[in-house]
Amino acid sequence: MRKAAIALTVLAVSACGQTVAGSPGAGEIDVRKLEAGKYPTQPMDSYYSYTHSVRSGTSLAITRLADHVVLGSDIDPKLRYGTGIHAVDQPDDVASSMADQSKDVAKRNKMQFGFVSGSSDTEPVPLNKVPATSTLVTVTVLQFPSADAASTASREFEESDFNVNPVENRAVPISKFPTAYAHWRPGTPTIGSTIAHGNYTVSVFVSTASADLSMLTSMVEKTYTVQLPMLDELRPLSPEEVLRAEHDPEDMKRRVLDPSKTAVPGVGDMATNRPHGFLHFETDRESSKKLYSDGNVEYVTMGQAYSSQTYSYSKGIAQSFGTGSSKLLDGAILFRSRDEDSAKTLWSSLVAKPDAAMTPVGVPEAKCAEELMPWSSAKHFTCVVRYRNYVGTVWSTQPQDAQQRAAAQYAVLANSQ
Template sequence: MNHYDVAQSMAEPNREVAERNKMQFGFISGSSDTEPVAFQKAPPTATLVTVTVLQFPSSDAAGTAAREFEEVDFDINPEENKRVSIGKYPAAHAHWRPGTPTIGSTIAHGNYTVSVFVSTASADLPLLTSLVEKTYTAQFPRLDKLPPLSPEQVMRTDLDPEDMKRRVLNPNKLGVPSLGGLATNTMQGFLHLQTDREAAKQLYSAGNVEYVTMGQAYSAKTYSYNTKGIAQGFGTGSSQLLDGAIVYRSKDEDSAKALWSGLAAKPDPALTPTGVPDSKCADEPKPGSNAKYYLCVVRYRNYVGTVWSTQPQDSQQRAAAQYAVLANSQ
């Protein structure tokens, strides 16, 4: 994301803060403790957390940005907003409006700023602040393992160090890496795009998935059916695109077999692609859609590929093409 995307999870004026402090890169992720329903608001009983991580050129720039993010948010309603402290993180900026079940907080951590927005079922300030504290505790160690990159380093970064992109079906000939469009992720990164992350984590862990490459598989935008800048705008997973494909690399062949078994777990034998080894297909409607949706899964050695379509023949043809790409990419 760039500074124009900041308003997806933060107040619109924060775009200027990000730009003024020379924000370089960022990522937004949100989750809910209730099963999301596409095109519907989260129920009032839900707990939702949205996390926005932004990288700046220096720790000083990050510190300034964190202060300015707080001031911008606070000044939207200065008469009612009240500043609060976040447990073991006294440097965190935070505020809430008494009587509301939400809280916003931002803190600088090295060259990064971390902004957290939490919504709960009740206006319980100790609960809200504890969730912000837990989020920071989980997030900071990950940032400590991620040295900030300069714009020059980004330009020199190997775009496919695991040699995965040439193995994924890419019918639209995408060449520029993009989130969901043409990207390779570890399992941690791929889970951000999943609606039920716990179920996905169990499945991919059982398959010892090391890397996941997507070829125009997901929209880069998350579902957002509420006011910008609040957690309810996230947590429903990213929308899956029609022309996509995904390739998983497992640690070994046995692990790939386990993953293959878990995907399209109830296949329809009548849909099996002709002449494609280790393949199967199932009628698996896309979440939030009433249309027919056919998922096909293929395996070649320790690689598993998935393709999908609204037409069974099209999906079978894509499966055959994906298998051929894997078999010819050794």
Template sequence: MTGTSLPGEIDVRTLDVGPYPTEPLDSYYDFQHSVRSGTALAISRLANHVVTGNDIDAELRYGTGVQKLAVPEDVKNILAEQSVPVAARNKMLFGFASGSSDFRPEPHVEVPPGSTLTTVAVMQFPDSGSAERAAAEFEETDFSVSPDLNERVQIAKYPLAHSHWRPGTPTMGSVIAHGSYVVSTFISTSQPILTDLTDLVEKVYTAQLPMLDTLAPLSAEQALRLDLDPEGIIRRVLNPDKLGVPDPGGLAAYDLRGFLHFQTDRIAAKILYADSERFVFSGAYSPTTNSYTKGVAQSFGKGTTRFLQGAILIRARDIGPAKALWSAILDAPDAKWTPPDVPDSKCAELPTNTYVKDWVCAVRYRSYIGYVWSTQLQDAQQRAAAQYALLANSQ
């Protein structure tokens, strides 16, 4: 055949990418193993095996916050502060907590008292013995905060669980050891009905414990040796600071379940992203809850904070699902906001109740979808162009 060959793709060197990198992370950064990095990677790995509310009950569709447990001190955000020495004494390695509700949370606003909330935390210990001791000690420590008001509760389906409630109060705390893991849950319902509380605790354990059976526990050394990017996907996300230090909300990769922890309407997100298989964060979310009451389900009542600037990279199962996802996201894009010369890109201004504008752009390159956002439109456009160029340069 005769003819003139033409480039199959644009020359990404011509795009306005501002100050942002367009080469993959591993081309300029050498990952260094450390306790901090290994712990962060282990937390993200664990999050993929922690229940969300819709795994427990379809009504609990909304996410109310997350909490990384990187050191024993972090335990005070999900349990009584007196539990910190218990975690330290039994050598807790790491953990992850996630909150859910039947009421859609609003940023910086407490969930109404009549809502049903659950906080589920999973912690890993060195072995089953330390996990069993920790579970028993967590219960004793929490019960002892108000021993004259608290009352022991037996969970029929899970007799090894340690549980108690305060009669007349619509809350219950429960903890159980499962191999090297400890699962802690705090439940809050609209009415102080003991059977409703125990039923919900049972649902938590029924959903959570089998998930942990599919996740081999890590030793401290194994956590230390975890690699940053074994699938070669973190290298492709826009990384303005050019840093390869992992963090559960800052630089991390998840499957769909792990990603859903950070979403508000988890059922809607599960449907939207059903054909996507990996999700990468770069400066995306705060992995700590907006807590106003420490150690209880209500402390997870304000949702997960998205940082003012960041990126999320999504790998769909194939090009077809990627095109479908790109078409479905961003409700109100405006053609005049499209990043100049960037194929398959669009931008929108999201509504916000603060004085800060929220510009979000989405780009598609083959089976990848990139989200970037900023408080300025031009900056968001440059980030989008840089993300597209980075994907093109990462083959």
């Protein structure tokens, strides 16, 4: 929350030379002297006023849902790697992880929104197909206007997928969840299942190395066992509530660097998640989970960080069995830890081998380094800054640009109190 008791606000000078009057708070640097280049140094709410819309509200609703979608490692510890995500903001998007015929089912039953997350026991390699020996699980959670609509959609999802190959497909009971639908084609190492749970449907697609039906059904049961209770904690949203969703209730978006000053919410871009929801975007989710746990991270805000879609190199299995979430060429991620000591722990763990020559001039607790990014052939330079219990990460394909972004992120944090 903003601290109204702080009377003095540190303000900045833009690259164009425009000066805003102000003075630094006691014990802190004068951020007006930092080299922030063309980037904003004031919090987002100083230049942007949020306007409610269906599109923005839907993005906020999907981000909220992601915090309650199961991770593969919660199903089985070996499923530690993320194969990608997909934001479902219109009925046609369900084809990202379900049969094409599912689009009509989603439309007919007035699906509102959804979120897809894929997991694997094999670390994905960019531009390569997922090995056939991998165990893969894709979970699709969709919200509908009512429990009746979700129940009807679940049955119709099963019917439409089953009828793609009605001669060879066989229905499969999921003993622990008798209301779930499932089917497989004997001799193939995959199974598809769907279940209605309140206003939600949960669809699970599993692929394993061998056509072992007991293993496939066990993985489906494990998924439902973890996923369904998570949805019990998430009250469904009416269309009106989606439209009127609050833009920044965590008071985080205003503090993250927004290079383009667009500020419009999107999944993976100007979005705030709890650590669980943010882990969907990570590749090695278990390593990241420990990192954020050690740093007592409460919230994570992404600014121009990730694409809301993952493109697959395994089409025909499931679209979201791709090669991890698509990180954008430059962006920002802001973490809020429980306290300053926790933030220091997190800051120390990020960019483990900093290049002293790249340290941004005058920026306290800042470090930078060139890092290899497996998803890109371009050079990438990452910088990390800490301000009180906030830790910001920025990156760019140019070292000076990354340093300027780091300075700007620090200034935004200092000016956001």
